[in-house]
Amino acid sequence: MGRKNRNVNKFAQRKREKREQEKNPQVKPSGDTRKDYEEIVRENATFEQYYKTQKVCPEEEWTTFMASLKENLPTAFRITGSKAEADALMKVISSNYFSALLNGEVKDDGTNEIVKPVNVPWYPGGFAWQVKLSRTDIRRSETLYKLHNFLVAETAAGGVSRQEQVSMIPPVALDVKPHHKVLDMCAAPGSKTAQLIEFLQAEEDKMPTGFVMANDVDNSRCYMLVHQAKRLNSPCIIITNHDSAVMPALRVTDPQDPSKTVPLKFDRVLCDVPCSGDATLRKNPDIWLKWSVGNGNNLHGIQYRILKRGCELLAVGGRLVYSTCSFNPVENEAVVARVLREADSSLQLRDVAGELPGLKYIKGMTHWRPASKDMVFYDKYEDVPERWQTVVRPQMFPPTPEEIEKFHLDKCIRILPHHQDTGGFFVAVFEKVSPVPWTNEKDPQSEKSEEKESKKEPPQKKRRIGGYREDPFVFFSGDQEDVYPSIKEFYEMKEDFDAKCLLTRCYVGKKKNIYLVSPIVKDVLKRNEANIKVINTGVKTFVRCDNKNMTCPFRLSQEGLQSIIQFIGTKRRVDILREDLIVVLQNDNPSTPPDISKFTEHTQNQLKELATGSCVLEYKDKESNLRLTLVGWRGVHSLRAYTATPDTVHYLRLLGADTSKYEVNKFKAAEEQSETDVSNVDAMKVSNAEEKQTESVEDNEEDTQTESIEDAEEAQSSK
Numbered sequence: 001m002g003r004k005n006r007n008v009n010k011f012a013q014r015k016r017e018k019r020e021q022e023k024n025p026q027v028k029p030s031g032d033t034r035k036d037y038e039e040i041v042r043e044n045a046t047f048e049q050y051y052k053t054q055k056v057c058p059e060e061e062w063t064t065f066m067a068s069l070k071e072n073l074p075t076a077f078r079i080t081g082s083k084a085e086a087d088a089l090m091k092v093i094s095s096n097y098f099s100a101l102l103n104g105e106v107k108d109d110g111t112n113e114i115v116k117p118v119n120v121p122w123y124p125g126g127f128a129w130q131v132k133l134s135r136t137d138i139r140r141s142e143t144l145y146k147l148h149n150f151l152v153a154e155t156a157a158g159g160v161s162r163q164e165q166v167s168m169i170p171p172v173a174l175d176v177k178p179h180h181k182v183l184d185m186c187a188a189p190g191s192k193t194a195q196l197i198e199f200l201q202a203e204e205d206k207m208p209t210g211f212v213m214a215n216d217v218d219n220s221r222c223y224m225l226v227h228q229a230k231r232l233n234s235p236c237i238i239i240t241n242h243d244s245a246v247m248p249a250l251r252v253t254d255p256q257d258p259s260k261t262v263p264l265k266f267d268r269v270l271c272d273v274p275c276s277g278d279a280t281l282r283k284n285p286d287i288w289l290k291w292s293v294g295n296g297n298n299l300h301g302i303q304y305r306i307l308k309r310g311c312e313l314l315a316v317g318g319r320l321v322y323s324t325c326s327f328n329p330v331e332n333e334a335v336v337a338r339v340l341r342e343a344d345s346s347l348q349l350r351d352v353a354g355e356l357p358g359l360k361y362i363k364g365m366t367h368w369r370p371a372s373k374d375m376v377f378y379d380k381y382e383d384v385p386e387r388w389q390t391v392v393r394p395q396m397f398p399p400t401p402e403e404i405e406k407f408h409l410d411k412c413i414r415i416l417p418h419h420q421d422t423g424g425f426f427v428a429v430f431e432k433v434s435p436v437p438w439t440n441e442k443d444p445q446s447e448k449s450e451e452k453e454s455k456k457e458p459p460q461k462k463r464r465i466g467g468y469r470e471d472p473f474v475f476f477s478g479d480q481e482d483v484y485p486s487i488k489e490f491y492e493m494k495e496d497f498d499a500k501c502l503l504t505r506c507y508v509g510k511k512k513n514i515y516l517v518s519p520i521v522k523d524v525l526k527r528n529e530a531n532i533k534v535i536n537t538g539v540k541t542f543v544r545c546d547n548k549n550m551t552c553p554f555r556l557s558q559e560g561l562q563s564i565i566q567f568i569g570t571k572r573r574v575d576i577l578r579e580d581l582i583v584v585l586q587n588d589n590p591s592t593p594p595d596i597s598k599f600t601e602h603t604q605n606q607l608k609e610l611a612t613g614s615c616v617l618e619y620k621d622k623e624s625n626l627r628l629t630l631v632g633w634r635g636v637h638s639l640r641a642y643t644a645t646p647d648t649v650h651y652l653r654l655l656g657a658d659t660s661k662y663e664v665n666k667f668k669a670a671e672e673q674s675e676t677d678v679s680n681v682d683a684m685k686v687s688n689a690e691e692k693q694t695e696s697v698e699d700n701e702e703d704t705q706t707e708s709i710e711d712a713e714e715a716q717s718s719k
């Protein structure tokens with residue numbers, strides 16, 4: 001029997017498939033079951049019997065509950081970025097991309113009702129939207145081609161995150177602030193991690209003092225997290241690859257005495273655990289075919305162990321969210337109750353309904369009946385036949401009347417699909433009021449042994465982690481570092497910038513990219529080198545560009561600009577006017593950058609004083625407070641921006657400029673193709689296949705686009 005290879009490189013596999021598909025558009029990429037989904041009979045008698053018995057839904061709502069589960073899932077998305085940027089994008093969406101929907105031009109296929117976009121009431125800032133159309137509906141509608149293009153491009157630029165509405169709840173319930181140390185225990189593919197980072201970075205212009213550690217046991221899925229982190233350009237994220245049930249104990253510098261360390265405890269922990277996923281039936285209809293009562297039973301153990309470890313790593317006074325996309329009380333309340341039972345009042349459930357205004361839900365359950373695979377239900381463990389006793393465990397049973405009083409499981413939140421036309425979801429919010437009794441959190445002896453552990457010598461060469469070779473993380477030694485003095489001089493780096501937070505990914509050889517991490521991230525990495533498997537960290541801040549008439553061999557990188565700009569002096573900054581920035585962005589062909597004579601006198605005067613090379617283009621709209629900062633390049637006679645295409649379009653949109661050259665109407669394109677003797681049907685097929693491909697990878701695949709564009713531009717400008 002062949003052994004399952006956990007370490008298949010899914011990105012490489014997808015790229016191979018993409019190449020295959022370009023040759024033959026009829027070939028479906030692996031995992032693309034969308035067409036099959038339309039053919040799936042959305043029924044499962046065992047599923048119905050199980051959940052009817054559990055009473056997961058009030059009896060009078062059962063028919064609506066089941067009917068809703070059989071419908072396709074609406075599309076939901078969030079607007080990201082700073083408040084001013086998100087406000088500007090909201091305006092653009094309402095006036096340009098929602099116009100067909102707001103004008104009542106789009107109707108629901110089934111009910112023929114007019115489809116209107118719904119603002120999600122409980123999402124902070126009103127930045128989340130839901131439209132009662134599936135992704136496929138939007139993709140296939142000519143009326144909505146602009147909205148579709150917008151969603152795809154803005155997802156790539158990081159202006160929008162497409163995410164199921166209910167999946168947005170845990171990070172909001174976690175209430176993350178910029179100073180929090182946050183652990184996301186089961187993070188991949190990373191939609192919630194992205195939200196955590198957004199909340200952490202809520203204060204524009206300030207580097208957060210907290211950080212997010214995003215962990216996943218699956219090595220290849222960790223690279224989906226790398227993609228998310230890259231979109232958000234954060235110096236405050238560490239991606240790790242551990243079984244979170246045995247997540248290592250980490251240490252940080254003692255703030256009272258920097259010569260010592262203290263255990264790292266997290267202010268916020270997210271346990272979005274692996275689950276049977278049966279509340280995602282609307283998005284994943286194949287679950288109708290394979291649902292079994294055994295799935296939930298089998299997952300209870302690992303869910304409990306992850307939650308328990310999360311509670312250990314949580315700081316006293318901190319908050320932990322446990323969530324699943326399952327309806328099953330064995331995966332939900334039973335896990336919560338099991339940990340509360342062991343916690344002996346050190347943990348308490350918190351009622352967060354008030355923090356999610358307008359969210360419809362039902363309260364957590366206090367009674368359920370575990371079942372074995374043969375669909376026999378049990379009221380107590382003693383009734384379970386011996387052959388099922390290793391599967392149906394005593395801890396899966398509901399709490400006693402005394403425990404019901406004590407645990408307050410009714411503070412858990414259950415969302416059913418018909419509540420607000422979403423998938424189902426379960427959320428429990430814990431607060432830690434004292435150390436958990438099963439660990440020796442107060443015992444200095446145990447802390448000492450942990451300290452010894454984390455003081456091991458760092459590995460001197462690349463480590464092999466889960467089958468992949470990870471490049472090392474090599475920190476600068478400050479002003480003594482060979483390349484830093486030229487960077488410091490060229491960009492007039494301020495004295496309070498800690499160059500020791502810069503790092504490269506090689507011990508020897510020419511440094512190509514220089515990354516930046518925040519001081520706390522650096523501390524965590526340095527103090528725990530020997531016992532954490534770090535997959536990625538740091539935001540690309542400087543990129544080598546030799547032969548460019550520059551006294552400094554490094555240009556700025558757009559990814560890291562936001563994090564470093566506060567430390568850059570005035571010499572390399574250009575205060576650019578709106579009309580000039582539009583000229584720069586609209587002339588985005590790197591081989592024909594706009595001539596300096598094309599700009600206003602205001603901008604030209606500054607450029608006269610600016611030596612050739614990398615610079616910062618700064619634009620501020622006084623009325624809206626919208627501030628854009630872009631990496632520019634002052635050529636001998638020209639000025640251009642160093643932005644990848646999705647970012648260019650994003651900035652043009654924010655500036656209210658014309659983006660029509662990027663708004664390809666694939667339906668018109670297909671028509672034109674059919675006129676040139678290509679079958680209309682075939683052209684549409686190709687176009688649809690390409691888009692399916694984009695959609696299937698957009699949330700998952702590493703974003704190589706920015707890199708390749710930057711490389712191409714670099715090649716151009718070094719000519």
Ligand SMILES: C[S@@+](CC[C@H](N)C(=O)[O-])C[C@H]1O[C@@H](n2cnc3c(N)ncnc32)[C@H](O)[C@@H]1O
Nearest residue numbers: 186187188189190191192217218243244272274
């Ligand atoms: C429900 S998904 C998480 C979704 C993610 N939080 C998001 O919002 O995108 C569960 C994840 O848990 C990971 N996982 C499963 N067992 C794990 C373990 N023992 N430790 C850490 N991660 C685990 C899986 O690889 C999977 O990526």
